[in-house]
Amino acid sequence: MSTATLAPSSRLSGLFAPARVQATVIQIATVVMFLLACVSIDNFASAANLSSILYAASTVGIAAVGLASVTISGNLFALSLGATAAFSSIVFIMASGLGVWPALAASLLLGVAFGALQGLVVGWLRCNAIISTIAAGSLIAGLATWVSDGRTVLAEGGPTWLGSGTIVPGVPWQAVLFAAIVIVGEVLMQRTRAGWELRLRGTNPDAAELAGLRVTRMVILSYVLAGAGAAIAGALIAAQSGTGNLRVGADLDFSAIAAMLVGGIAIGGGRGRIIDVASGTLFLAVLTNILLVNNFAYEVQLMVKGLAVLVAVTAGALLARKSR
Amino acid sequence: MTLLKHIAENPLLALRWLLLLAMGTLFTLANAYFLAPGNLYALGETFALLGLVALGLALTMLAGEFDLSGGAMVAVAGLIMLKCGTESALFGLLAALGFGALVGLFNGLVTLKLNVSSLVTTLGVMILLSGFAVWLEGGQAVSFANYDLTDAFNMDWFAVLSPRSTLTIALFVATGLMLAFTRMGRDIIAAGSHRKAATMAGANVPGAIITSFVLSGLFAALAGALLAITLGRASSTFGANLLLQAASAAILGGVALSGGVGRPFGVAIGVLVLAVLNNGLGLIGASSPAILLLNGAVLLIAVLAGGAPAAWLRARLA
Numbered sequence: 097m098s099t100a101t102l103a104p105s106s107r108l109s110g111l112f113a114p115a116r117v118q119a120t121v122i123q124i125a126t127v128v129m130f131l132l133a134c135v136s137i138d139n140f141a142s143a144a145n146l147s148s149i150l151y152a153a154s155t156v157g158i159a160a161v162g163l164a165s166v167t168i169s170g171n172l173f174a175l176s177l178g179a180t181a182a183f184s185s186i187v188f189i190m191a192s193g194l195g196v197w198p199a200l201a202a203s204l205l206l207g208v209a210f211g212a213l214q215g216l217v218v219g220w221l222r223c224n225a226i227i228s229t230i231a232a233g234s235l236i237a238g239l240a241t242w243v244s245d246g247r248t249v250l251a252e253g254g255p256t257w258l259g260s261g262t263i264v265p266g267v268p269w270q271a272v273l274f275a276a277i278v279i280v281g282e283v284l285m286q287r288t289r290a291g292w293e294l295r296l297r298g299t300n301p302d303a304a305e306l307a308g309l310r311v312t313r314m315v316i317l318s319y320v321l322a323g324a325g326a327a328i329a330g331a332l333i334a335a336q337s338g339t340g341n342l343r344v345g346a347d348l349d350f351s352a353i354a355a356m357l358v359g360g361i362a363i364g365g366g367r368g369r370i371i372d373v374a375s376g377t378l379f380l381a382v383l384t385n386i387l388l389v390n391n392f393a394y395e396v397q398l399m400v401k402g403l404a405v406l407v408a409v410t411a412g413a414l415l416a417r418k419s420r
Numbered sequence: 421m422t423l424l425k426h427i428a429e430n431p432l433l434a435l436r437w438l439l440l441l442a443m444g445t446l447f448t449l450a451n452a453y454f455l456a457p458g459n460l461y462a463l464g465e466t467f468a469l470l471g472l473v474a475l476g477l478a479l480t481m482l483a484g485e486f487d488l489s490g491g492a493m494v495a496v497a498g499l500i501m502l503k504c505g506t507e508s509a510l511f512g513l514l515a516a517l518g519f520g521a522l523v524g525l526f527n528g529l530v531t532l533k534l535n536v537s538s539l540v541t542t543l544g545v546m547i548l549l550s551g552f553a554v555w556l557e558g559g560q561a562v563s564f565a566n567y568d569l570t571d572a573f574n575m576d577w578f579a580v581l582s583p584r585s586t587l588t589i590a591l592f593v594a595t596g597l598m599l600a601f602t603r604m605g606r607d608i609i610a611a612g613s614h615r616k617a618a619t620m621a622g623a624n625v626p627g628a629i630i631t632s633f634v635l636s637g638l639f640a641a642l643a644g645a646l647l648a649i650t651l652g653r654a655s656s657t658f659g660a661n662l663l664l665q666a667a668s669a670a671i672l673g674g675v676a677l678s679g680g681v682g683r684p685f686g687v688a689i690g691v692l693v694l695a696v697l698n699n700g701l702g703l704i705g706a707s708s709p710a711i712l713l714l715n716g717a718v719l720l721i722a723v724l725a726g727g728a729p730a731a732w733l734r735a736r737l738a
Contacts, residue, residue, distance in 0.1 A: 172539065175664065217720075223727035227671045230664050231719030238712030246708060353543060363537045398551025405544035406530075413534040 118412025119360030119372040126379040133386050140389060143266035149385045150271035151336065155329045157274050157377035159345075160352040160359075161281050162325020164373045165318040168285070170298035170365030171218060171225040173353050174319065176233035177326035180210055181345030183240035184330030189249045189340035196258050196335070203331040204324055210236055211323020212316060219315030233349075240342055248341040251334075259335035270332050274374075277328075281321075281370035294318060298365025354401065355380050358408040380404060435725045436672060436689050439718065440696060447700035454703055457579035464585030465650070466695040469494075471588045471688065472643035473659075474666040474673070475595060476636030478687045481670060482599070483632040484612035484679030485531060485538040490640040491663030492549035493520055497644030498654035499556040502564050509569050513645050520641025521634050523549070528633035532626050538633075546663075553656035563653040570652040584646050591639070596684040608632050612679030669694050672722045693718065 111120045134141040159177050166174050184203040191199040210232065217228045261269045285291040294314045297304045305311045329348060334340040359376020361368030383404060387397045447454040473490045480487040497516040505512020527545055531538040556562075564570060573583050599605035607628035610618035619625050648654040673690025675682030697718055701711045724730070 217723070217727070221724065221727045221729060222731075223723045224671060224677060226677060227668060227719055227723045230668055231716045231723055233664075233716070234712050234719065235716030238709045238714075238716060241712060242709035350543065350547065354547065357540050357543065363539050393555075395551045395554035398554065399548050400551075402544050402546070402548025402551060405547060406541060409536055409540050409544065410530070410534055413536045 114416040115367055116360075117415045118408065119368065119375065121411060121415065122359055122372070122379050122408060123375045126375055126382060129379070129386070130382050133382065137386065137389060140386070143262075145385065145389065146266035147262060147268050147271075149381050150266075150268055150274075152384065153377050153381035154268070154270040154274040155332050156348065156351045156355055156381070157374060158277055158332070159325045159329040159348055160355040160373045160377055161277055161370055162322040163352045164356050164361050164368065164370060165281075165285070165294060165321040166225075167356060167361055167363060168298045168365055168368060169294045169314055169318040170301055171315065171318065172363060172365075173226075173349075174214065174229040174232075174322050175226065175349050176210070176214065176229040176236055177322065177329075177352060178345040178348040179233040179236040179240065180207055180323055180326035181330030181333065181348050182340075182342045183210075183236050183243070184327040185334035185340035185344040186240055186244045186249055186342075187340070188331040188334040189251050189338075192251045192253065192256075192334075196256050200258070200328070200331055203327045207323040207325070207327020207330075208320050209323070210327075211320040214323070215316030215319030218319065219312045237342065244341065246342070248339050251338040251340075255338065256335060258332070259338065270336075273328075273332070277325075278370055278374045281373075285370050290314065290317065295366055298367075300366070351380075354405050358405055360412060376408075379408075433674060433686070435722060436674075436686075436693055439693050439721070440689065443693070443696050443700055447696070447703060450700075450704045454700060457576075459699065459703065460580040461576055461582060461585075463692075463695055463699050464580060464582055466699060467688075467691055468582070468584040468588040469643050469647055470662065470665055470669060470695060471592065471691045472639045473662050474669040474687050474691050475592060475684060476639035477663075477666045478670040478673070478675045478682055478684065479595065479608065479632040479639075480538070480636045481675045481677065481679060482612045482682055483608045483629050484615060485629060485632065486542065486677075487524075487527060487633060487636040488539065488542040488663060489523065489527065489545040489549055490636060490666060491659040491661075492546045492553065493523065493637060493640035494644035494647065494659030494662055495553040495654075495656050496549050496556065497641035498648035498658055499553055499562055499656065501645040501648045502562050502654045503556060506565070509566055509649070516641050516645040517638060520637040520639075520644075522637070524634035524637025525630065527637065528630035531633070532629055550656070557654075557656045561653060562655070564648065567652070569649055573646070573650045582650075584650060587646070591642075592684050592688050595635075599684065604628065604631055609680055612681075614680070665694055668719055671726075672719070 110116065139145055159181065163173060163177060184206055187206050188199045188203045191202040214229055214232045217223050218225045257269055263269055263272055285295065293304070293309045294317065296309060297311050297314050301311070326345070326348065330345055333344050355377040356373050357363065357376070358379055359368070359372035359374070361372055380401060383400065384397050387400055453459055473494060477487055477490050497520055500519055501512045501516040503512070504515040523545065527538065527542055530536070530541045534541070576582060577586065599609065604627070607618070607623040607625065608631065610621070610623040611625045611628040615625060644659065647658060669690040670682070670687055671677065671690070672693055673682065673686035673688070675687060697715065698711065701714060706714070
């Protein structure tokens with residue numbers, strides 16, 4: 097937020113201000129890593145590989161953008177996203193006979209409803225944010241099991257534009273949707289009254305309340321956005337695979353948290369931008385893909401992802417200290 | 421009226437006793453086997469696994485931090501125990517415990533030196549450990565040929581206590597005593613209550629934070645190693661849901677996320693509530709959606725007891 101108010105000459109130093117330095121470094125690292133991989137790894141820049149990176153990034157990224165609104169507003173994180181995505185994938189497939197848009201709308205409605213309920217419990221009833229969302233995750237998974245009878249549901253029709261269509265070779269429609277959501281989220285968070293109130297709630301909850309901001313409504317809004325993000329992620333996974341089941345989104349919760357934190361969102365709230373979520377997601381997606389095309393096993397990918405979280409956060413903390 | 425007042429002042433405390441009592445009665449009525457020694461023994465085994473992880477997590481929460489890596493540590497420690505313990509089980513156990521303590525030390529040092537929320541650093545460690553577990557497992561089932569030891573761990577004392585559950589109860593008591601009567605215990609609580617004030621007052625805050633993380637790593641590693649010995653096998657999938665359950669148990673047991681509040685006795689009750697719920701539902705043959713829904717409902721009741729509705733009740737009765 098400092099860059100927006102500073103004069104153009106100080107924009108560059110704004111990028112490396114203590115609050116922004118981790119986000120800037122990750123953005124640069126993502127671009128450098130991507131370019132190096134394009135040059136040095138055969139077939140990395142092929143349309144098929146680029147779209148596989150973007151498919152992976154789009155689902156996690158959309159969930160992470162929604163989650164970031166919860167984190168930025170000061171409620172740490174939600175642990176119900178995986179369950180929401182699983183239920184959403186089942187609903188999406190069940191409604192897919194009606195067409196892609198109605199199915200997407202049904203998924204979205206589900207996510208918004210569950211998000212709103214959690215927002216009410218945390219924001220209005222003032223309940224513990226972490227355990228409320230763990231409880232919600234269990235309830236949502238229970239309902240999803242009941243609805244699907246614990247089985248995988250299969251789509252009737254063939255592949256759809258949302259599942260496997262590309263706008264140009266290498267850029268799937270899912271990535272376009274991801275980009276649109278990031279842009280809308282960024283504008284919402286940085287340029288609207290609701291966005292300002294949401295961020296202030298995260299910076300200092302007590303002060304935000306005393307100043308008469310719509311704190312409760314903002315908390316509810318943040319959970320609605322998180323639920324919606326998780327639901328869209330679930331729908332996209334379902335559209336890709338043509339199946340919906342309880343395993344969808346099994347590691348979505350922690351993947352989304354990791355992407356968000358690597359990008360430079362502060363876990364304590366109030367700091368970080370939606371655009372940072374996108375760069376954190378792309379950073380991890382490109383890194384994972386490089387390991388994948390070099391035939392590293394799943395466990396190595398996991399370990400590198402864990403290290404990336406540690407290194408990004410460590411570097412962010414050290415750099416912020418130095419430039420202070 | 422005094423009882424009502426007491427309940428209103430500590431809604432969570434009263435609620436977890438009430439939940440435990442109600443569930444115990446219901447399950448006994450539904451299936452008399454619930455109170456049979458065999459089932460109580462099984463409950464103790466669940467208590468041992470979840471309890472140790474929850475106790476470690478609670479210690480870090482008391483110090484104002486949060487250790488997300490406990491669940492993944494259970495899987496890694498079990499695999500280390502069996503991989504290093506083929507020649508000598510003691511060596512395997514020591515290797516697993518040493519690894520747990522080392523990771524705890526790392527978590528503590530990183531949190532302390534970087535001044536970053538431990539939610540973030542331990543998330544990285546958690547992902548790292550789960551990858552390490554898959555690597556250790558190497559795509560094969562890891563089993564334990566030391567049947568004598570496995571048998572020894574599956575014996576019972578007074579029909580209901582296993583070596584595991586006895587050890588776990590002992591560690592709960594020891595941790596409770598440590599927190600109540602030692603300087604380190606008071607430092608841990610002080611570090612979680614108000615860190616600046618604690619430092620000013622001369623509490624050893626860095627030592628307290630590192631101790632809580634080392635104990636958390638040790639307890640989780642012990643839980644994993646004992647599980648591996650008892651089952652005679654280990655897998656990278658052990659402990660998958662343990663972290664969320666441990667966090668639920670700790671918060672249900674009255675440990676505050678903001679730090680400084682909570683007691684091991686409360687955590688034990690929180691663990692028992694979850695253990696009894698899942699054991700009892702399994703016993704009466706509940707379907708998997710019902711188990712998930714009831715787990716969520718119990719957590720939701722507990723969480724509501726800590727929120728605005730309870731505060732409203734408190735204001736009405738006071």
